[in-house]
Amino acid sequence: MGDLTLAQLGELEILRRLQPFCAEAVGDDAIVQDLPIGKSLVVTTDVLVEGIHFSEQTVSAEDLGWRCAAANLSDLAAMGAMPLGITVAASLPPSTPWSWLEGVYRGLRACLERYGGQIWGGDLSRAPSAQFAITALGAVATDQALYRHRAQADQVIVVTGVHGAARAGLALLLQEKALTDFPHSQARAEQWILAHRRPQPRFDAIATLKRLTPEFGQIAAMDSSDGLANAVLQICDRSGVGAELNRAWLPIPAGLADWVGLDLATQWTLYGGEDFELVFCLPWPLAQALVKALGSPCQIIGKTTLAPEVKLVDSTELDLGSNPQILTLRDSYQHFGHT
């Protein structure tokens, strides 16, 4: 029997086939779950739309499922929370093959098996184009959640991972640049493509930080899903501080500038987005301890300041930068452009 479409299967049969991917308790109007004692609930929602956030050209069904889960789990990690479950609102054209939807659920489950959490049901609807709205629920020990507004002046800004690799992987997949000009090995190309297809929420960094400090609950954090610059700007805006980022310390993926030039590499590192890494503002000793404990790539990229601007400075001495480039939220990625 060939691959049937959702229209051929009908809703009842689709739901029956999705049941094995879901927590046992799924099947009522809602799911009932107990929260671990002493924990607060953490809730986040992210939508991935076909043609905007993904296309068949760039991700397989399983990659898409993984990315949908990872994008939401990364938000939980940024709050210092551990995942409990997700709900999946899938809107799909009736012509969608069952094997594709099953692939998405396999990817969702693979990501949850890696990082924790179950599929707690959701909703399935016919729609003109495919999209997945995921809500992830997590738990954090009460008073141990991380917020954006906690940064103070003269803290050190630390980021996990390199930034711009997911953007580079997308460029490779979309063949934005002639691949004949690609100066690196196939392995490096695959590494960047994997950064786009299989982002890894940084629960490891959260676990390490918890181990390193008794004052975990005081840390300012955010994930870099909308770009590194955006994360720094949001933290600064909420905290009423500014920042100086050292251009030489930006976490540009090794070899990226050789391929696209330093200007575009810097652009992708600051604004590329979808790296799903974490940005922290920490006291200097804790920042050093985190970098040491996590190992490369995790690096200090600058410091917070009393002055409210977020500046990109060129000197290795952060205070000596002249004519710094000022970053603003308007420059960072926006779903709805402005005129």
Next chain:
Amino acid sequence: MGDLTLAQLGELEILRRLQPFCAEAVGDDAIVQDLPIGKSLVVTTDVLVEGIHFSEQTVSAEDLGWRCAAANLSDLAAMGAMPLGITVAASLPPSTPWSWLEGVYRGLRACLERYGGQIWGGDLSRAPSAQFAITALGAVATDQALYRHRAQADQVIVVTGVHGAARAGLALLLQEKALTDFPHSQARAEQWILAHRRPQPRFDAIATLKRLTPEFGQIAAMDSSDGLANAVLQICDRSGVGAELNRAWLPIPAGLADWVGLDLATQWTLYGGEDFELVFCLPWPLAQALVKALGSPCQIIGKTTLAPEVKLVDSTELDLGSNPQILTLRDSYQHFGHT
């Protein structure tokens, strides 16, 4: 200044304008909330897609917001839970006027102000057509959740409200039938249209049942969002029982048969959907007490049986029906048709 589109405003400005509709704590990667002590978490997700679940022809922006919230809150009510908050994943074309999105949020907020809960943030994305994926979170006293699988044979099936009114309202809005043939007052037309536009989750029935019985946590319940027949069939399927519904006791809206004929009125009552009422299976004395306490319209429509079929019988004596019509889940509303 005229009405700006989302593209003209840009994402930052849209989020700034939506902030007043949201709980104060919104603005991080996720929202952190404490669950009331002794309560379990209840989670449900529902999507409304333009052209499938709503159109500009049938609902205003505010009605749409109300319906989005009510559809999800009705699922919480069916579980015996009270609402805490919702997340809103809005996917919208860039040409969407701001005033329309603001209207949707006004409707969402109006429904939550009426029934409880706050807007706990969400996500905003560009998309080819409009849709809203809402996740509602609620709380229920531990071990007091209502489930579909709890029905036992020889219980009484009770439904709140009339069924088919929302479908009749939709028919009026879509002018499926010539309005010149409408045999009733404008007030009745408006009542049915309101049933479609402003469904009311039946938290009142839940509160009444809680007051009437110490064994609240043993009740089988489901909301009738996908139709009355679907709700009875799902409860029976999960509980391993059947049912006999008395055709004469179906909660057909008064006057509906005069307009569309008894056959179509029966069809809409059983399969119309989106009435967002509740279906319970109860011991006989509790069923009577509920009907008395809630007042009309709340009525007994039949009983559960050991035999697994769900039958529509014609006799007022439930056991005497001959050649009964057998209902199946395949007849009830499906988002993806089957071949």
